[in-house]
Amino acid sequence: MTDSRSSRTQGESLDVPDGAPGGLSVDEHVPVLELRAVSKRFPGVVALDQVDFDLYAGEVHVLVGENGAGKSTLVKLLAGIYQPDEGEIVLDGKVVHFNSPHEAQSHGVSTVHQELNLIPHLDVGKNIFLGREPMRPGGVIDWPSLYRQSREQLLALGINLDPHRRVSTMGVALQQMTEIAKALVADARILILDEPTAAITAEEAEQLFRLVDRLRAQGTAIILISHHLEDATRVGDRATVLRDGAYVDTVSMKSATPADLIRMMVGRDLEQQYPKVEVAPGDVALRVDQLHREGVISDISFEVRSGEVVSLAGLVGAGRSEVARAIFGIDAIDSGQVWIDGKPVKHRSPGDAIHNGVALLPEDRKQQGLVLLLAVADNIVMAAPDKTGSPPGLLPPFARVRVARKFIGLLNIKTPSSKQKVKFLSGGNQQKVVLAKWMLSHANIFIFDEPTRGIDVGAKVEVYRLMNELLERGAAILMISSELPEVLGMSDRILVMREGRIVAEFDRESATQEGIMGHAAAQTHETEEVAA
Amino acid sequence: MITGSASMETLAKAEQRRKITFGSIWATFGPLLSLIILSLVIYSQEAVFMTGGNWTNIARQAALTAILGVGMTFVILTGGIDLSVGSILALSAVSGALLIDRHGWGMEAVLVMLGVGAFCGMINGLIITLGKIPPFIVTLGTMQIFRGAASEITSGQPISFLTSNVPNFDVFGTRKLGPLPSPVIIALITFLVGFLILRYTRLGLYVFAIGGNETATRFSGVHINRYKVAVYTFMGLCCGVAAVMLSSRLNSAKADFATGEELNAIAAVVIGGTSLFGGEGTVVGTMIGALLMAVIRNGLTLMHISAFYQQIVIGAVIILAVLIDRLRRRGT
Numbered sequence: 001m002t003d004s005r006s007s008r009t010q011g012e013s014l015d016v017p018d019g020a021p022g023g024l025s026v027d028e029h030v031p032v033l034e035l036r037a038v039s040k041r042f043p044g045v046v047a048l049d050q051v052d053f054d055l056y057a058g059e060v061h062v063l064v065g066e067n068g069a070g071k072s073t074l075v076k077l078l079a080g081i082y083q084p085d086e087g088e089i090v091l092d093g094k095v096v097h098f099n100s101p102h103e104a105q106s107h108g109v110s111t112v113h114q115e116l117n118l119i120p121h122l123d124v125g126k127n128i129f130l131g132r133e134p135m136r137p138g139g140v141i142d143w144p145s146l147y148r149q150s151r152e153q154l155l156a157l158g159i160n161l162d163p164h165r166r167v168s169t170m171g172v173a174l175q176q177m178t179e180i181a182k183a184l185v186a187d188a189r190i191l192i193l194d195e196p197t198a199a200i201t202a203e204e205a206e207q208l209f210r211l212v213d214r215l216r217a218q219g220t221a222i223i224l225i226s227h228h229l230e231d232a233t234r235v236g237d238r239a240t241v242l243r244d245g246a247y248v249d250t251v252s253m254k255s256a257t258p259a260d261l262i263r264m265m266v267g268r269d270l271e272q273q274y275p276k277v278e279v280a281p282g283d284v285a286l287r288v289d290q291l292h293r294e295g296v297i298s299d300i301s302f303e304v305r306s307g308e309v310v311s312l313a314g315l316v317g318a319g320r321s322e323v324a325r326a327i328f329g330i331d332a333i334d335s336g337q338v339w340i341d342g343k344p345v346k347h348r349s350p351g352d353a354i355h356n357g358v359a360l361l362p363e364d365r366k367q368q369g370l371v372l373l374l375a376v377a378d379n380i381v382m383a384a385p386d387k388t389g390s391p392p393g394l395l396p397p398f399a400r401v402r403v404a405r406k407f408i409g410l411l412n413i414k415t416p417s418s419k420q421k422v423k424f425l426s427g428g429n430q431q432k433v434v435l436a437k438w439m440l441s442h443a444n445i446f447i448f449d450e451p452t453r454g455i456d457v458g459a460k461v462e463v464y465r466l467m468n469e470l471l472e473r474g475a476a477i478l479m480i481s482s483e484l485p486e487v488l489g490m491s492d493r494i495l496v497m498r499e500g501r502i503v504a505e506f507d508r509e510s511a512t513q514e515g516i517m518g519h520a521a522a523q524t525h526e527t528e529e530v531a532a
Numbered sequence: 533m534i535t536g537s538a539s540m541e542t543l544a545k546a547e548q549r550r551k552i553t554f555g556s557i558w559a560t561f562g563p564l565l566s567l568i569i570l571s572l573v574i575y576s577q578e579a580v581f582m583t584g585g586n587w588t589n590i591a592r593q594a595a596l597t598a599i600l601g602v603g604m605t606f607v608i609l610t611g612g613i614d615l616s617v618g619s620i621l622a623l624s625a626v627s628g629a630l631l632i633d634r635h636g637w638g639m640e641a642v643l644v645m646l647g648v649g650a651f652c653g654m655i656n657g658l659i660i661t662l663g664k665i666p667p668f669i670v671t672l673g674t675m676q677i678f679r680g681a682a683s684e685i686t687s688g689q690p691i692s693f694l695t696s697n698v699p700n701f702d703v704f705g706t707r708k709l710g711p712l713p714s715p716v717i718i719a720l721i722t723f724l725v726g727f728l729i730l731r732y733t734r735l736g737l738y739v740f741a742i743g744g745n746e747t748a749t750r751f752s753g754v755h756i757n758r759y760k761v762a763v764y765t766f767m768g769l770c771c772g773v774a775a776v777m778l779s780s781r782l783n784s785a786k787a788d789f790a791t792g793e794e795l796n797a798i799a800a801v802v803i804g805g806t807s808l809f810g811g812e813g814t815v816v817g818t819m820i821g822a823l824l825m826a827v828i829r830n831g832l833t834l835m836h837i838s839a840f841y842q843q844i845v846i847g848a849v850i851i852l853a854v855l856i857d858r859l860r861r862r863g864t
Contacts, residue, residue: 328751330750330751349753349755350750350751350752350753351753351754351755353753354752354753355753360751362751367745367747367748368747368748368751369748369751370745370748371740371741371744371745371748371749371811372744372745373740373744373745373811373812374737374740374741374744374811378737378740378741381737382737382738382741382749382752382754383752383753383754385734385737393733393734393735394732394733394734395732395733395734395736395737396731396732397731397732400737437752441753
């Protein structure tokens with residue numbers, strides 16, 4: 001606590017409550033929060049199945065699990081965004097129902113979501129006190145008090161940040177801390193941090209954890225969601241593991257190792273999970289040479305042979321999707337050259353790229369890959385209507401259905417009919433529809449951006465099998481993935497990106513999680529102004 | 533536990549299928565059902581409502597809104613809007629009429645009306661796509677521009693007695709083919725063209741796709757701008773068709789033709805169940821929407837209820853239609 005005092009820059013008199021009520025320990029008998037046999041279903045998928053969870057004051061309880069394990073659903077139940085179908089949420093021994101995010105907050109449960117909820121055009125202080133501005137008599141906002149209290153709250157958290165600074169000028173790490181300050185101003189007793197380390201550097205994460213340590217000492221109960229297991233080891237008191245929506249176990253982090261957690265998370269060995277086939281690589285299908293887009297990517301050069309999976313690994317914001325967008329003709333490049341099958345090409349639009357046999361399966365399937373309101377058949381024929389055998393300009397329903405049926409059978413797409421709207425399909429089947437679209441367009445170079453995001457574990461394996469089939473037909477695959485096990489399990493070669501550049505390359509044999517992360521999250525030159 | 537979650541899954545799916553069915557039934561038959569019920573209610577009050585003569589009258593009154601509504605359905609399906617259709621109609625009508633009146637043109641003037649309409653629509657489309665300006669703003673501007681141009685070239689004077697120069701000019705407005713007045717036939721043809729385009733062509737698919745998710749459509753290699761320009765051009769062409777019909781029916785053309793008619797067209801589309809956010813809707817619904825508004829006007833007139841009340845009722849129907857639509861969508 002005294003450390004924060006020394007970082008004070010202004011000579012204002014501070015009235016920071018010295019926080020820590022003290023004496024709180026993990027062993028207190030009554031949990032502040034309890035979930036009892038909570039279930040949540042969505043059409044076609046059981047997101048949470050009879051999950052138990054408890055949380056004590058002054059504890060950091062980590063939720064771990066693979067994508068699709070149910071972590072986000074659990075958070076949304078606690079944040080009042082979803083309501084459980086079964087089971088109950090118990091707060092201080094009393095059953096509660098959060099019908100809205102507002103109700104959750106008024107019960108002292110605040111969530112810092114992965115997508116931050118600050119208003120970018122307002123400054124830090126206004127964001128912190130949004131909706132609870134200090135008032136003078138007569139309904140006038142007491143601005144000096146608002147900024148003074150903001151500064152105090154930030155300093156109490158060990159953050160030396162000017163409350164007059166506009167949020168849009170700050171990095172993710174500082175925005176996160178502003179959100180935490182906002183939650184504490186709203187009297188949060190339970191703080192939920194959803195993937196706080198996903199988009200920040202290792203150094204920033206360490207600053208965040210010091211803040212978490214401080215809050216824990218003050219008696220705040222904290223739920224931390226992370227797929228970085230090191231986070232659990234660093235700050236976690238206990239960890240609860242979810243798998244496929246079901247509760248696996250809760251363990252003390254004093255005794256559990258990351259390896260234990262992985263075993264519980266995966267529940268099966270890697271062989272089964274990543275059925276990689278070796279295909280003898282053919283000719284170079286895609287070559288990019290010194291791609292450059294000012295401020296986004298620079299000096300990107302690599303090649304992908306047919307029959308080969310090359311992965312771009314790295315943190316969110318490292319420029320991986322931007323490489324894909326440049327190759328696919330979405331964003332213009334400032335310099336550099338793309339070669340396809342040995343010929344130089346210039347892609348001014350996705351149409352050009354598709355014409356040259358390139359396909360993009362985008363990261364955000366629902367926003368970029370599919371028209372959810374349209375039928376399966378309509379989505380499949382969209383990129384290559386001329387391949388349906390229809391006369392120019394025409395596209396009669398029977399031609400769409402005929403082509404769609406072929407792919408529904410070929411890719412085993414589970415849908416009641418080819419006329420079903422895509423929004424009613426599960427994530428895995430939606431991804432297959434996107435793939436069918438590109439198979440119809442006779443693509444040979446497939447860019448998979450986060451190929452299994454939001455897809456059930458069982459269906460993931462199906463996606464990998466389809467990737468294998470593409471390879472066996474001579475396709476080349478460029479994969480972008482934030483899931484290291486997936487990268488390690490499916491790639492022939494791995495390129496690590498950081499700050500828009502390729503900083504390391506591994507082949508299948510030499511790649512390790514630690515090696516990749518070491519390069520991906522290496523210390524950066526820019527440091528945010530976060531006080532220690 | 534495996535069987536447990538599996539049965540939950542089937543349950544969830546069955547539930548979802550039931551909801552879809554209810555939703556799609558309402559989408560298809562809701563406006564039609566409203567039309568039938570409303571007709572029966574009016575019939576119970578005024579027997580003359582259910583005569584062939586009266587229905588011919590209603591259809592003739594609905595024709596203008598229906599013709600513009602077909603184009604407007606396309607525009608709204610892409611997530612756009614066109615406020616300039618009344619002005620385009622007026623500019624098309626006076627352009628053709630001027631050629632007939634002052635330059636001795638014959639039936640070729642009809643092609644000029646169609647051409648001017650399509651051209652104005654294309655200008656809307658080009659400004660929207662190349663200038664990246666929201667359709668609402670662009671057409672709010674061109675609404676003034678086209679109306680002003682129509683007034684300027686006619687000096688604000690009506691151009692009358694077109695049939696004295698072109699005796700057959702009344703063929704599009706006042707003649708009949710069997711029991712059907714020519715405006716109704718023109719409306720039916722326009723509807724059929726719109727229906728076939730939406731169902732059987734690439735343009736049709738892309739109209740829905742652009743409105744449903746423009747980004748995903750662009751990422752599928754579709755040249756969005758080209759199709760948007762095509763859609764606004766088609767809207768303009770519909771205005772040209774309506775201009776021919778209206779100037780033929782009134783045997784004249786005037787710069788203040790069809791003032792506010794864009795709002796009727798939008799209302800028909802919305803009552804017909806097309807989402808203002810784009811991506812979902814049908815021209816069949818729009819036809820029913822246009823008919824529904826004509827029935828309300830006709831029925832209230834027969835019941836001797838003032839035109840001011842008619843306005844209030846139509847306004848309420850528009851809001852009600854969208855409200856029902858919203859509730860239906862929330863259900864799925």
